[in-house]
Amino acid sequence: MTLVLPLTIYAQDTYKIKGIIKDNRGEPLIGASVAIDGMDLHEITNEKGQFTLAVPRRNSYAVSAQHIGFKRVTRTVPFAHIGDPVTLVLPDDQTQLSEVQVTGRSETQEARLQPIKAEVINTKAVQEQPSTLVELMNRSAGIRIRQTGGLGSNAGLMMNGFQDRAIKNFKDGIPMDYLGAGYNIALVPVNMLERVEVYKGVLPTSLGADALGGAVNLVTKKSLYRYAEASWEMASFNTHRASLNGLYTDTTRHFFIGADAFLNRSDNNYKVDVTVTDHETAARSEAQVRLFHNQFTNYYAEAYGGLTGLRWADELRVGVTWFRINRQNQYGSSMSQPFGAAVSRQYSVIPTLRYRKTFNRLSLDQFLTVSDIHTQQVDTVRGTYDWFGNFIPSPSRMGEVSANGSLSDITFSYFTSRTNIGYHLDDAHKLEVNVVSTNISRDGHDPRGLKMPETGQDILSLPAKYYKFVGAAGLQSVFMNEKLTNNLIGKFYYYNTSTINVDVWGTALGEHRFVSNSNFGIAEALKFALTPGTFFRVSAEAATRLPEQDEMFGDGNFHRSNFLLKPEKSININAGFRTEKRNAYNLEINTFYRITRDLIIKVPVDFIFTQNKNVSDVKGLGVEADLNVNFTRWLRANGNFTYQDFRLFDTGNQLLEKARLRNTPYFFANLGANASLDHIAGNGKLQLYYYFTFVREYYLDYIPKSQEPDGFLGLWGKARLDAPNIVPSQALHSVGFTYNPVNERLAFGFQAKNIFNTNVYDNFRIQNAGRSFHIKVNYTLR
Numbered sequence: 007m008t009l010v011l012p013l014t015i016y017a018q019d020t021y022k023i024k025g026i027i028k029d030n031r032g033e034p035l036i037g038a039s040v041a042i043d044g045m046d047l048h049e050i051t052n053e054k055g056q057f058t059l060a061v062p063r064r065n066s067y068a069v070s071a072q073h074i075g076f077k078r079v080t081r082t083v084p085f086a087h088i089g090d091p092v093t094l095v096l097p098d099d100q101t102q103l104s105e106v107q108v109t110g111r112s113e114t115q116e117a118r119l120q121p122i123k124a125e126v127i128n129t130k131a132v133q134e135q136p137s138t139l140v141e142l143m144n145r146s147a148g149i150r151i152r153q154t155g156g157l158g159s160n161a162g163l164m165m166n167g168f169q170d171r172a173i174k175n176f177k178d179g180i181p182m183d184y185l186g187a188g189y190n191i192a193l194v195p196v197n198m199l200e201r202v203e204v205y206k207g208v209l210p211t212s213l214g215a216d217a218l219g220g221a222v223n224l225v226t227k228k229s230l231y232r233y234a235e236a237s238w239e240m241a242s243f244n245t246h247r248a249s250l251n252g253l254y255t256d257t258t259r260h261f262f263i264g265a266d267a268f269l270n271r272s273d274n275n276y277k278v279d280v281t282v283t284d285h286e287t288a289a290r291s292e293a294q295v296r297l298f299h300n301q302f303t304n305y306y307a308e309a310y311g312g313l314t315g316l317r318w319a320d321e322l323r324v325g326v327t328w329f330r331i332n333r334q335n336q337y338g339s340s341m342s343q344p345f346g347a348a349v350s351r352q353y354s355v356i357p358t359l360r361y362r363k364t365f366n367r368l369s370l371d372q373f374l375t376v377s378d379i380h381t382q383q384v385d386t387v388r389g390t391y392d393w394f395g396n397f398i399p400s401p402s403r404m405g406e407v408s409a410n411g412s413l414s415d416i417t418f419s420y421f422t423s424r425t426n427i428g429y430h431l432d433d434a435h436k437l438e439v440n441v442v443s444t445n446i447s448r449d450g451h452d453p454r455g456l457k458m459p460e461t462g463q464d465i466l467s468l469p470a471k472y473y474k475f476v477g478a479a480g481l482q483s484v485f486m487n488e489k490l491t492n493n494l495i496g497k498f499y500y501y502n503t504s505t506i507n508v509d510v511w512g513t514a515l516g517e518h519r520f521v522s523n524s525n526f527g528i529a530e531a532l533k534f535a536l537t538p539g540t541f542f543r544v545s546a547e548a549a550t551r552l553p554e555q556d557e558m559f560g561d562g563n564f565h566r567s568n569f570l571l572k573p574e575k576s577i578n579i580n581a582g583f584r585t586e587k588r589n590a591y592n593l594e595i596n597t598f599y600r601i602t603r604d605l606i607i608k609v610p611v612d613f614i615f616t617q618n619k620n621v622s623d624v625k626g627l628g629v630e631a632d633l634n635v636n637f638t639r640w641l642r643a644n645g646n647f648t649y650q651d652f653r654l655f656d657t658g659n660q661l662l663e664k665a666r667l668r669n670t671p672y673f674f675a676n677l678g679a680n681a682s683l684d685h686i687a688g689n690g691k692l693q694l695y696y697y698f699t700f701v702r703e704y705y706l707d708y709i710p711k712s713q714e715p716d717g718f719l720g721l722w723g724k725a726r727l728d729a730p731n732i733v734p735s736q737a738l739h740s741v742g743f744t745y746n747p748v749n750e751r752l753a754f755g756f757q758a759k760n761i762f763n764t765n766v767y768d769n770f771r772i773q774n775a776g777r778s779f780h781i782k783v784n785y786t787l788r
Contacts, residue, residue, distance in 0.1 A: 023067070024058050026051075042070075043069075060232070125203075135755050137757065141697075147632040148206060150701075152768050156274035159192070164671070165206060174213070188327070191222065198227065205223070208495070210480075215442060216497075232254055237249045238783050246269065246272070259315055295393045299391070306327070310325035320362045335348040337772070338614030339770055350383045351380075377419070380415070381415075381416045385411045386454075388405075413452055415450055435481065442474075443475050448466075468506050474552055475498075476552075497550075503520070541583075545579070557571060566617040576603070581596070594633075625653065642680045642681075643677075649673050650672055673720075690746060702721060705732060752785050753785075
């Protein structure tokens with residue numbers, strides 16, 4: 007194994023060590039761990055086996071390198087000779103200790119190997135591609151992101167039969183509710199992230215939320231010494247996406263300051279197939295039109311700073327986040343009625359505080375935030391629009407979405423505290439406690455909105471408060487020289503809400519009510535390793551999910567409130583097998599079973615609005631498989647599929663008994679290929695890639711089991727019902743490339759998505775964009 011170390015001056019009294027790590031056959035080692043002994047400096051090698059470390063001046067440096075399957079080697083490099091080539095030979099080690107095997111993996115690799123099942127999406131590997139996070143996640147086994155339109159539309163996550171808020175979203179381990187709509191999986195650029203961890207079923211104690219079907223943890227980039235990065239993407243439909251990240255750390259590494267910002271903007275004026283109505287004759291006909299009132303703009307910026315590496319704090323970080331969203335509303339929950347003037351806005355300024363410290367065996371991680379998120383809906387046009395953009399005056403109307411129109415202004419106030427405490431009882435046992443406490447209130451007004459029929463009071467001015475507490479305690483234990491790992495987790499859930507519930511027309515449903523509920527839960531996750539790369543994994547839990555504030559309060563726009571929602575309760579069982587051979591292949595197969603009471607799903611209401619409702623009894627099972635193969639050093643391929651069969655039971659209705667869960671895909675698959683070519687026009691690097699996605703037809707509403715296709719598991723054949731209730735099968739193809747002309751600092755990307763211009767239908771059968779072209783430029787300064 008060879009390690010070559012050139013030295014360049016980086017700043018006053020600061021130097022940059024660069025290197026490349028290879029095995030004894032001359033192959034670069036991806037994911038090798040490189041460190042400077044005695045200093046808190048370490049790096050993971052990239053896909054070329056390269057790394058960069060910024061170091062202060064010292065008399066000498068002990069440079070160590072290690073990787074799974076190799077012995078750890080350290081070489082002392084005097085400062086006077088640090089610019090000279092250094093060669094390290096790392097012999098193979100088939101009997102390497104488990105401790106070395108762990109530290110030889112990147113954090114992304116480690117997350118895949120935990121007892122609790124996680125689908126890990128390495129965003130760093132694709133950050134130069136003009137791909138969205140939604141697209142990356144949709145290429146993973148068991149995951150579907152359903153959108154209600156183009157860029158900026160609502161994105162709901164579906165995973166292993168659960169959907170939407172049953173899957174909790176986190177940013178660096180913190181629930182993301184406090185960020186409103188300003189930061190989510192549909193908006194955040196992949197450049198901002200180190201990786202995405204998707205947990206299926208049981209959650210780690212450190213997350214400790216009341217998710218029912220799993221969680222998504224967006225892990226932001228780890229701090230480098232100093233860097234700046236910028237990207238810009240331009241695409242069809244006048245789409246622009248830009249991001250800017252920067253970090254400065256002083257030479258002592260005790261002070262840091264940085265900023266992250268991004269912009270999303272699109273006209274979303276793609277063509278759709280709709281049913282148009284002649285406003286004079288009321289005749290209905292099919293037509294293809296271009297969306298004309300669908301623009302979306304989102305600004306996001308976060309500034310942060312703090313202290314690190316002090317006796318009293320490993321990290322003290324203070325941040326301030328600002329975001330603003332401007333959205334034109336072309337349609338509601340379906341494409342049955344167009345709008346041409348209604349708009350909505352959301353904005354907020356959010357301070358955050360995080361403190362982390364390890365005291366020998368004890369660790370503490372505390373996060374606090376308080377925020378007011380302002381949501382506005384403007385609907386004041388006196389008339390309606392047709393799908394061709396023609397305005398039809400109607401003096402009796404005060405708005406187009408509703409006859410009375412809207413000038414709503416709502417404030418959602420949040421206070422969130424997350425406390426995590428860990429304690430290592432010994433080398434084999436770790437105790438962890440996690441507590442998340444959230445206070446939410448809603449206050450607003452709408453002079454044109456719904457009123458209480460009895461009193462004439464604005465329904466948005468009615469007091470609405472929600473408190474939620476989720477506590478988790480877990481014990482992680484390792485046995486048999488780390489071959490057996492066990493996680494036992496207990497949870498406590500409590501919530502209370504205080505408000506008057508009203509229907510979509512403003513009619514009060516009872517008196518002012520105070521509701522509270524509490525439950526206990528338990529989870530067990532077990533992993534048994536046959537070899538370092540082959541293991542079995544099984545988990546089970548009795549879980550409860552409390553309704554989220556937007557499910558109960560609504561969003562102030564097209565999603566209506568429902569304070570009668572009941573918590574979901576579910577028994578979840580997961581079992582899986584994974585095996586891998588370094589630099590050759592990895593295969594993973596997982597199965598899951600769910601039985602859920604009072605499942606919360608989002609359904610259309612009156613063709614315009616949506617509302618969350620409970621579904622009494624749902625059960626089902628599924629299987630997913632994922633295979634990645636490295637054919638050569640430059641050619642890789644991957645494929646996965648997911649089949650899930652979730653159905654209603656004990657309905658008391660012969661037509662609904664054993665019907666598939668509505669608006670839920672039951673089979674989808676992905677294929678991909680990636681080729682890397684070096685030494686293009688000198689030192690250039692070219693990456694070519696192809697992606698294929700298939701989604702089997704599914705049903706917008708419940709259909710009798712007897713009306714389903716006759717084919718095996720419903721995988722072929724046609725349903726025996728009218729087409730409007732069917733979301734048709736879809737096969738999408740995309741191709742692209744990235745090019746680094748000189749080094750990895752500058753990259754150009756191109757992608758053609760949906761190259762055959764297939765009609766794409768998604769959540770609630772809303773049509774998404776057809777073929778589109780994207781270019782991206784990415785530049786990094788370190």
